[in-house]
Amino acid sequence: MTTGRSRRGFLRAGGGAAAAVALGSGSSGCSGDSGDTLRIVGVADQQQPVRELLALYRESRPDQSFTTSFAPTDQVQTVVRTQLAGGNAPDVHVVYPGSGSAMSMVELARTGLLTDLSAQPWTRNVPAAFDTAYRYEGRTYLYSAGSCVIGAVHNKKVFARAGVEPPTTWRELLAVCARLRARGVVPIALGAQTPWVTQLISYALVPEAVYAGNPRFDDDLAAGRTSFRDSGWADALDKYDELRRRGYFNDNPNGTTFEQQTAMVATGRAAMAVQVSAVLAAFRAAAPDPDDLEMFPFPGGDDPARPWIAAGTVVGLGVSVRAEPATPARDFVAFLGRQENIDRWAAAVFAIPFRRTASTVVDPVLEPFLPIVDADRAVPFMDQRWPNAEVQPTHLAAVQDLLSGGTDVRGALGRMDEAYGRSS
Numbered sequence: 001m002t003t004g005r006s007r008r009g010f011l012r013a014g015g016g017a018a019a020a021v022a023l024g025s026g027s028s029g030c031s032g033d034s035g036d037t038l039r040i041v042g043v044a045d046q047q048q049p050v051r052e053l054l055a056l057y058r059e060s061r062p063d064q065s066f067t068t069s070f071a072p073t074d075q076v077q078t079v080v081r082t083q084l085a086g087g088n089a090p091d092v093h094v095v096y097p098g099s100g101s102a103m104s105m106v107e108l109a110r111t112g113l114l115t116d117l118s119a120q121p122w123t124r125n126v127p128a129a130f131d132t133a134y135r136y137e138g139r140t141y142l143y144s145a146g147s148c149v150i151g152a153v154h155n156k157k158v159f160a161r162a163g164v165e166p167p168t169t170w171r172e173l174l175a176v177c178a179r180l181r182a183r184g185v186v187p188i189a190l191g192a193q194t195p196w197v198t199q200l201i202s203y204a205l206v207p208e209a210v211y212a213g214n215p216r217f218d219d220d221l222a223a224g225r226t227s228f229r230d231s232g233w234a235d236a237l238d239k240y241d242e243l244r245r246r247g248y249f250n251d252n253p254n255g256t257t258f259e260q261q262t263a264m265v266a267t268g269r270a271a272m273a274v275q276v277s278a279v280l281a282a283f284r285a286a287a288p289d290p291d292d293l294e295m296f297p298f299p300g301g302d303d304p305a306r307p308w309i310a311a312g313t314v315v316g317l318g319v320s321v322r323a324e325p326a327t328p329a330r331d332f333v334a335f336l337g338r339q340e341n342i343d344r345w346a347a348a349v350f351a352i353p354f355r356r357t358a359s360t361v362v363d364p365v366l367e368p369f370l371p372i373v374d375a376d377r378a379v380p381f382m383d384q385r386w387p388n389a390e391v392q393p394t395h396l397a398a399v400q401d402l403l404s405g406g407t408d409v410r411g412a413l414g415r416m417d418e419a420y421g422r423s424s
Contacts, residue, residue, distance in 0.1 A: 036064075036328075037327070038064065038065065038066045038067075038327050039067050039090035040066065040067070040068045040090060040093070040317075041090040042094045043071065043073045043076050044071065044072060045278055045315060046070065048348045049145070049344065052348065053335070053336060053344060054332075064328060069090075076094055080093050080103065081103055087322055088322075089320040091319065091324070091327050092319055092320075092332060095114070095142050095315075097134065097142060097313035097315070098380070099388075100384060100386035100388070100391065100392055104389075105318065106136050109136040109139070110137075114141040115319035115321050115329075116139045117140045117142075117319065117330070118140045120330070120334045126140065126354055126355075127354065130380075132384060133312075142313075142316045144313050144314050144315070144317075145314055145342045145343075145345035145349070145351055146345075146351045146352050146354040146355075147311040147314060147351055147352050148311070148314050148349060149373075150203050150277075150381075151274070151275070151296055151309065151368075151369065152273070152274055152295060153272060153273050153275045154166065154265070154294060154295070154296065155271055155292050156293070157292050163179070164179050169301065169302045169304050170300060173299050185270065186264060186269060186271065188249055188250075188271070188272055189249075189261040189270035190249045190250060191257050191258040191259070191262075192256065193253075193254055193255055193257045194257050194258035195393075195396040196258075196396065198399040199395055200276065201240050202236060202395070203310040204298040205235075205240060206232070206233060206236045206300075206382060207300065207309055207379040208300030208307070209235040209301075210232035211308060212306070214231075214232075218385040227420075228416045228417050228420070229416075236300065237402065237412060241402055241408075244402075244403055250264065254400050254404055258279075263286050265283060265293070266287035267286070268292075277350040277351065277365070277366060277369075278314065278349045278350055278351065280295065295365050296368055306377065308379065309377065310379050310380070311352070312384060313354075313380065313381075314345075314346075314349055314351045339360075340359070342354070343361070346362075347363060350363055350365065352366060352370070386420065388422055390422050391419045394415050397415075398411075398415050398416060399412065
């Protein structure tokens, strides 16, 4: 889902010079005596875990030089993709899980731009269920600490004042929203001016609407046996639109940013927002009391005993195939793959590690999601199986049009079907 905090992006023509300036201005270095410098480029979501783990890594390598840069997703993806094509990419850089964007693992691996990491011990612990996120043609090219979940970040004090509890079914959700609205509170803050935010309610509803009844939907879609328009996606987007029709969003979602959405929930002007767990830290940072904010699974169906959720592999890192053999790029990723460091990274971004041991501590805010994940009712973010970099931006734009009344559900899904059918 990944910010900024974009969960995905795609290579756009133009803008490279401006992006390069912004990326360069975000650089920081750790100098040493070695002639080889490890260059690491990531997105903003990765700054905290990379810097924390790099500090630990350097304790045993005080003479090694490093540079790190972090910038919003669109900027990083434009610049790094251009550098990869030009042969001057950083040694270690952001890579998105699965397919669906120009900086995705599959896109970069099949064009020969990533180093095969399969020989590293940690790769043997990645569950086979995550193959499409981490592996291409049986080889591992992505390091990621685990999965973040999509749910409702909610203000507990606002809920308490309205006399409501986190809902466990769609019908309960509608009743809670009606109660909140009657008390003059925005039920769901939506910052759809920030494009990546538009996808999250779709992704929260699709697991129940689509995958609960057909776990092989992605295979059927790829084989042409179904479509977005003729599947449970129609039910999911209709529910999304029902929230709009009932007035359960803030005014003008398309004119509201992620930052404004965050502030609305943090300060109690709105009760909740559908978001990825990775941004919970930003919500808490904006709140007078961080403990006011927690998360619950956003219900898409009416069976409280069998909820389904979206849990997508966290944006990760890859090693450029052009990285100099003398640089410690592979060694650094192997260090990140130690269980204690997987746990550290996951904790920093409110994720669930891809492997949990007795020493793993998952943040309490994620506890309501763990039984669903462990019961195999968690679905990867949908775009991680999309075949090209066109479907994602089409989805984002179509939802914005749906919110503004510029299209209907069938029209929005028809555009996604058309984009899905284009060659990658």
